[in-house]
Amino acid sequence: MSKAAKALFVSQPAISKSIRNLETDLGVLLFVRHAKGVTLTKEGQLLYDHVATAFRQIHEGEKLLHQLRDRSFGAIRIGISNTLCKYYFMPFLNRFHQVYPKLKIEIVNRTSLETMKLLEEGFLDCAIISDIKSEQTLEYIELMKIQDIFVSRQRPPKEVIPLKDLEKYPMLLLERNNATRDHLERFLEQHHVVLNVDIEISSMEFLVEFAKIGLGVASVIGNFVAEEIHDKKIYEWPVIPGIPQRSIGLLFDKKRGISIACNTFIEFMKTDNGI
Template identity: 30%
Template sequence: MDIRQLKYFVQIAESGNFSRAAEVLRIAQPSLSQQMKNLEEELGVGLLLRHARGVTLTELGQQLYDHARRILQEVDRVKDVVRSSSLNPSGRVSVGLPTSACRGLGLPLIQALAERQPNISLHVVEAMTGYLDDFLQHGRLDVALLYDHKAFEHVAWTEMMVEELMLFVPPGHPLAEQGSVSFREMFDWPIVLPGAPNVMRTVIEQFAARHDVVPAAMACDSLPTIARLVRSGRALGVMPHFAFMDEMERGEMTAVPILDPTPSWRLSVVVSQRSMNPRGSEAVAKVMADVIAAMVDSGTWRARLRTEKARGEARLPAR
């Protein structure tokens, strides 16, 4: 049994008949049939049930199909590892961006990578930070931008900046006229936050616990829905300035500073040390860090950058 036979077998199983599989594989159907006969004889079991409409898998055939697919996927990933060892990083890199940052960061990141790393195929995943953290830990992401990320094994991170959170209100709201709001006072109004275990809610609840405040707030994990709630005046939203730049430019929202205290969080570019494309992942992480730093330096992204030295150092968490 070899990789070629497994590839043939998987294609037959997915095509449902030999003739269609032979067309996809670009080999003669008699040759394909002989390969499957040889495989069944070698294993000593029947893998395919042949009938007028084509073929279906036997129970043992289904088991082989499941294993064969995983083997072929691993072979493809090994190819990416080898390619990533070349001078020019290439291959697929999956990147996770928080919902609050994706709208503003996604396009500049894609444009910068197209210019600086054209051989990398980027897969962008948008989700709330808590989900991205889990995706990274379970190997579904190579790189992610995370807020106050969890420390765990097999990741390196570069802490980029500190971002203050603000209260978003509709135009003409009394707090917009007031110009600022205390952390305690903002809970006199209806507030909407992402639900637990989202980092945003955790940060707010930790601030509240330290200052003897009860943070009553509805839960919503959809940024567009949070935006609609704020625009309608049904609830006020807590987000970083960067999250609702488009709405503010259109005059649909006003950002009100939160004082005494001002909640904030740290943003880090996090890289999985288990990535099957380490060189590609490192290249993407560097481009992301550079794009973020440029946006902060230009004032597009309101945040406080770490020092140049801190930005350039990736640290492994303690085990």
């Protein structure tokens, strides 16, 4: 009993009183008192086993919270499209992993529209999307501007091509219900242009490859094909009027609460993009 009093920085009578109060509350005898101290009764041992387990779990919980605070433990579930994952996110992910190697990242590949829905339903911590609707209520941080362009293996027939002229060429587009395709369709509709679509596919990577082998004129994100254009593997077809710029952004729901790991990721992305 004296050891317990010393460890808890209280007097021995105070501990004895606390034990008596606990025994009274529980209606059982917890300790057998003798000349050399006290030993647990069977009921006392039963209570001790359960309490010891609870204290171990509390200790483990505190330990995990310290690890979360120190960024040595944690997980982030990020939604992103295949296109943005390949062309934009992979270099960033490498830099983030070098700084925070203990933080686990789960990547959920969906279109931007599907990703937004998953975020609203609470299945994701955050998302990187290539389009944002004005009525969107989620928190949005713009990371960079992107420009949609048209490309082909052939050189453009004119220095600047009237948008309407594209109706004469076989077109390669991303499939419908995709943020990039929706952005293009809204633009074309405004200018009363109906394209002759030969191929629709879910992957921008394949659109670029199809354009390289001469299957048609592809609608792609110019920021992601700068190297192919520089190496003359494909040529940009400038059109007038040009497609409006849009942005890539980081999307999250502040109202649901943000974990330490997710907040670390958000702040790292902002710093990495000079925000």
